[in-house]
Amino acid sequence: MKTMKRSRITLTEAAMLTPALVLLLAFLVVPFAMSIGLAFTNQPLLPGPIPTKFVGFRNFQRILGSIEFWHAFLNVLLFSAMVIPLQCGFALLSAILLNGQSKAKRFFQAVFFLPYITPMVVVCVVWSTLFQYPSGILNALFSALSFGLFEPVQWLHDPRTALPAITMLSAWQAYGFQMVIYMAGLQNISADLYEAAAIDGASGWSRFTKVTWPSLFETNVFILIITAIQALQLFTQVNILTQGGPQDATNTLVHYIYRSGFVIQKVGFASAGSLILFLLIVGVYALLSFLTRKNPVGENS
Amino acid sequence: MKKALFLALGLAVLALSGVPAQGKITVMFQATGAESDAFKTLFDRFTKDTGIKVEPMFIPHDTYFEKFSAAVASKRVADVMQLDAPFLANFVWNGYLSPLQGMIDQKILDDLTPSSVYQGTYPIDGRLYALGNNDSTVLLYGSRKLLKAAGIRIPTGIKDAWTKAEFNDALAKLAKQPGVKWPLDIFRAYGVKTEWATYAFQPIFESFGGKLIDPKSWKAKGALDSPESVAAATEIQSWVKKDWVVPASSGTNALFRDKDKAAIAWGGHWVWAEAYPVMKDDLVAMPLPNFGKGVKSPNGTWIWAITKSSRNPKAAAKFLEYLAKDKQLIKESPGTFPGMKSAAALTPIYTDPKLMKVAFDQSNVAVPRPVYPGYPVLTASFQVAFDNILSGADPKTELGKAAAAIDQDGADNDGYPPFGE
């Protein structure tokens, strides 16, 4: 029985919602609005003799007309397509394997979570030694596994392998995030469902397809959307390891914005880039939300 | 009676707290590891000797400009600040620094090496705005054994530095030498877009007769993409094309490690401290090659300035004088490249011809990076172009694109008056 909807909010509801709204307003909406304002100016990073003035859409025109920007957009789309299956797939696998509270399981859970605990700077620094050419560990490993057929590669400095290299590193560092969420999601699946499936004679793979996967629907939606948004904002690893190179192969939207704002010192220009980035991601988000909407009848699409 | 006493005490405390912090300055700086420890003791010594308290504002190197911008926004700019030399023009033009003449003992100013003077001078008014007690340079390092085995002459000073032909010849010979994987390491592993590109290679452009930007009109077009500049870029690209250069994925210690070695390193003076413990007397320091217009070398390091908004400029000046005269700081970091003539005597490796005297001599032929307020865009554009050229792109096109970006920035800022006028 569905309760009647009211249009007015109760006092309690308001009290529970207000702290979040106030903080969001203060620390997200207002600064973003300020940033949008800056996007139409030529504000530099350091205030100087040239007065800040309104420049209309000039920043936007330059950005949308720049090849570098669109190449960066393509890169993050590519990166997302690679990293989402890899990272989330492995996270789900891990969560399923680690589901449980036995001492052994808890030990492995902690081990599996270690990469996520490692600060990204350190991850980059250590992985750069793995990526060394010609005798870094990764090259040596692939060489050994292929019985010498594999030619060593300059992982981070060859335009063809740079983005995959960053993908591997990113998936390794961050799968802990999705793993932990999947672990919580798996906990919410009632044991009754598994019993019913067992009674029906299902086992192993069909347990997964008939019970686990469908029950993870809300979790999956969340993970897909959030991981996509995070992937589109790839920055830190690129900034440390490749600075967008080689030849723009790993340039990302946030890196482009960061360089404009903090290296080339044009805050107005960077703000315009941020606004465009925001709109692009909102587009992706809307698309994903639409594709994963639940059927009105209540069955999963 | 007691009441009066308390009252008197209270008034005394009030009076004393009202005395302005005549002896206090904030110092904004960046440093790494041992260097930052050395600064800490420097501050303590300064306070002990002068009574002026120092409030250090340490900022990690990678976020220095962001933090400075935040400091400006919060109106909490320090009294003394460090800055990377090529950015001096940018800071002075934006109105953040005070000239040093009149505030600093002239004897100290006279003691600065020509390279140091160059770095700290603002071309528009010719005044000195910053000084440093250390400097830097880039030179060639090699292994005596390998060079001898390949039959290559080892230059002993700037006067007999390798010519372009000799340098190429040496590299070709070394490429065939057993034990050498790559003849030349230009430290591509430092990163794709770092100051290293502009810093270490601008002098080659100068040695070819080219320039990054015209110092009269302050336009990059015609200078950065001039035939001489393109020739310089093409030359460097040719080394990479012939597979003579250590790749970017191969680390920064190719000169002195066990396998995948490089024979010659084109490195900063700081490489000495890393290579010498391993190579000992086999390590030889050589001047950069002369590509036609003479040996030109880089310079520049983090130098110290007094901010215009400082409320205690006299104390700030005292600090700079103390820093310049401080011998202990230099002793604590033995690889430091001296920026003052008197300091050279304290750094024996720079006076010994068998060691690094060649490096110190190069400060007489140092060419600073363009002293231009638009330097941030200049270096960023150059870095991108340089990396693309090393990866095989056409030098003329890339340098042309960079020049256009630099000039566009100039136009956006009305030419950085009075530079562009």
Next chain:
Amino acid sequence: MTRKRSLDLMRTVLLSALSALLVVPLIILFVSSLKGTRQEILADAGSFKAFLVPHPTLSNYADILGPKSMTPFLKYMANSALVLSGTVVLTLLVSSMAAFVLLRGRFAGRKLLLGIITALYIIPNETIMLPMLYESLALGITDTYWVQILPFVASPLFIFLFHQFFSQVPSSIGEAALIDGAGPARIFRMIYLPLNGPALATVAILQGMAMWNQYLWPLLSTNTDDFRPITVAIASFFGSDTILWNLAMAGSVMMMLPILFFFLTFQRFFIASVSSTAVKG
């Protein structure tokens, strides 16, 4: 062997193999932290010697914690811990309450509001850093713990996460309680929170991680050692052309230990709450 036992064994073998592969970079990290000089680390870097340390030493750890160091490592760690705790506690409270109201409240416009809030997650941090700074200056909260805590308490990510998890609790339970006269606050406290231990643990861990790794914002918004976080100390080992590998490795190991402990503490909440079976039927 029973089917279950052999499955368990296979599982353990698989987990062990995966673990070994996964921790390779971390072994290198730990081993490097025991090497006294950065030259030693660099020399071993490109080969299998990266896993071996012939003369292990704790000198790097001593150097970092020692009094001569410019950055008071332990103080910074304490600052980070304080900020982490404050943020996690407030986030759990504020974000879960908001998510609950957005899900089970009964006023118009909830869905839209949730959509907007989730869209706010898209705003890249770097974009708003400088405006946030100007704002914090105006509010007078710079150089405090609060300035490092407040901006992250109402997190669109975690509001959305709580929303997803809360939506798995059928509305019938809440409605039953409503009929009994319970108000939304009560339903939240007595029903939704206890049923969502795993979600709370998840948010605690993820927010904790995020706060422990905060770098740019605390750097911009604080000036003095009194309030600076551990990330600044680690950054001080990365210079312009030289990385102090030995100190950076040791510092990172030390930085990772507290958060590992934090994770272990919250691990036990990843159990299904008993009443989830009461949910069915």
